[in-house]
Amino acid sequence: MEQQPEQLSFDFYKEKPHIARQSRDELRLTLGKFAGPLDLLLYLIKQEQANIFDIPIARITDEYLKYIRLMKSFDITLAADFLVMAATLIEIKSKMLLPKEITEETEEEMEDPREALVRQLLEHQKFKNASQMLYERSTVEQAVFGRGKIESDENNAETNASVFDLLTVFQKILSRHKEEVQMEIEREEVSLADMIKSLKKQIFEKKELSLLAFFEEMHTRRELVTAFIAVLEIVRTEGVKLMQTATFGDIILKKI
Amino acid sequence: MEIEEKQPRSIAEIISIVEALVFVADEPITVKTLSDVLEEDRETIEAAVEELKQEYEDRTGGLQLREIAGGWQISTRTEYHEEVRKYLKTRPNAKLSLAALETLAVIAYKQPVTVPEILEIRGVQSASAIKTLLDKKLITAKGRKETVGRPMMYGTSKDFLLQFGLKDLSELPSIEDFEDLVQ
Numbered sequence: 001m002e003q004q005p006e007q008l009s010f011d012f013y014k015e016k017p018h019i020a021r022q023s024r025d026e027l028r029l030t031l032g033k034f035a036g037p038l039d040l041l042l043y044l045i046k047q048e049q050a051n052i053f054d055i056p057i058a059r060i061t062d063e064y065l066k067y068i069r070l071m072k073s074f075d076i077t078l079a080a081d082f083l084v085m086a087a088t089l090i091e092i093k094s095k096m097l098l099p100k101e102i103t104e105e106t107e108e109e110m111e112d113p114r115e116a117l118v119r120q121l122l123e124h125q126k127f128k129n130a131s132q133m134l135y136e137r138s139t140v141e142q143a144v145f146g147r148g149k150i151e152s153d154e155n156n157a158e159t160n161a162s163v164f165d166l167l168t169v170f171q172k173i174l175s176r177h178k179e180e181v182q183m184e185i186e187r188e189e190v191s192l193a194d195m196i197k198s199l200k201k202q203i204f205e206k207k208e209l210s211l212l213a214f215f216e217e218m219h220t221r222r223e224l225v226t227a228f229i230a231v232l233e234i235v236r237t238e239g240v241k242l243m244q245t246a247t248f249g250d251i252i253l254k255k256i
Numbered sequence: 257m258e259i260e261e262k263q264p265r266s267i268a269e270i271i272s273i274v275e276a277l278v279f280v281a282d283e284p285i286t287v288k289t290l291s292d293v294l295e296e297d298r299e300t301i302e303a304a305v306e307e308l309k310q311e312y313e314d315r316t317g318g319l320q321l322r323e324i325a326g327g328w329q330i331s332t333r334t335e336y337h338e339e340v341r342k343y344l345k346t347r348p349n350a351k352l353s354l355a356a357l358e359t360l361a362v363i364a365y366k367q368p369v370t371v372p373e374i375l376e377i378r379g380v381q382s383a384s385a386i387k388t389l390l391d392k393k394l395i396t397a398k399g400r401k402e403t404v405g406r407p408m409m410y411g412t413s414k415d416f417l418l419q420f421g422l423k424d425l426s427e428l429p430s431i432e433d434f435e436d437l438v439q
């Protein structure tokens with residue numbers, strides 16, 4: 001994120017619109033970092049030094065469409081909002097081209113086709129100015145600091161813990177506990193030879209042995225590894241077969 | 257007949273107690289709370305707070321007493337933000353994007369307001385800006401509008417007042433004041 005220099009005011013109107021490629025298929029037209037068709041329109045009106053209450057609609061529409069085409073030339077999916085505005089502009093333009101039938105009824109009622117748009121632009125402009133005010137306020141506010149929190153029962157981290165905090169702590173205790181156990185109790189190391197001997201004994205007694213059950217008897221990783229090697233060894237040297245009846249199912253050690 | 261009467265406090269004493277309470281309060285403390293604790297009437301408290309505020313101003317020290325988000329708070333003066341920040345080892349919060357600010361402005365002035373109404377004014381979809389504002393707790397959902405589709409309505413929160421240094425919403429300049437700024 002870019003670090004903005006601290007500035008108390010920001011001239012939204014000074015910024016030029018520019019096209020910023022965001023990703024392959026999203027293009028954003030920004031005006032003073034505000035995105036949107038109303039912004040583009042306001043900018044164009046300013047650019048043309050036109051009166052907002054008397055928008056030269058043909059010229060502005062041309063300019064607007066020029067921007068739209070520019071965006072399209074980048075092979076970009078245009079935001080629907082921009083197209084809606086283009087359609088609105090063209091509609092207004094065509095309405096204004098139509099010869100006005102002056103009848104007694106319409107003469108007074110005739111609404112300027114631009115009126116709705118002008119209203120929307122003015123409304124938009126107000127909020128743009130209001131957001132500038134908010135920007136300034138928040139900047140000033142960031143320079144003001146309250147007192148740090150006083151420790152009390154309510155905001156004390158110890159009592160303010162959520163279930164998840166408790167879980168985290170509990171997990172920590174558990175893991176510490178595990179380490180302790182491992183340090184205190186020294187397991188008898190089982191040699192590979194012993195392991196093979198015990199495995200052989202089990203197979204010969206039971207004729208069949210579930211590999212899962214055999215591995216489950218192991219307590220440590222080291223024992224597991226030894227047990228695994230013992231199985232490999234016994235399959236290689238003794239007459240023992242490995243059988244699996246289902247995919248991913250248990251494997252049975254069987255004496256041939 | 258003797259009526260047990262509390263020794264009335266002097267104004268100076270009331271001011272001192274108010275200062276102590278404002279100091280310990282984690283959040284801006286309201287006149288009502290102060291008046292409940294002190295068992296003095298509103299007017300007395302209001303006068304005391306104003307007097308205290310004046311004292312802070314006259315002293316021109318590092319602190320100020322100000323009204324914010326419906327209560328009173330003791331805070332540092334803006335002039336010393338660099339040193340305070342250096343000590344606290346904090347940096348200014350990430351600024352809101354201008355799109356988010358614009359959306360916030362619409363919500364602040366038009367609340368309670370729905371997404372379609374925001375779109376109408378901004379001329380752009382504002383979904384991501386609204387999400388940002390909700391995440392930052394600057395706005396909250398204010399129920400649904402009884403109209404087609406029952407869209408969610410949004411309004412500003414107390415955090416909004418705090419972050420923008422406002423006493424209450426009425427302190428926002430009138431939206432009509434922004435009309436003539438740019439032409």
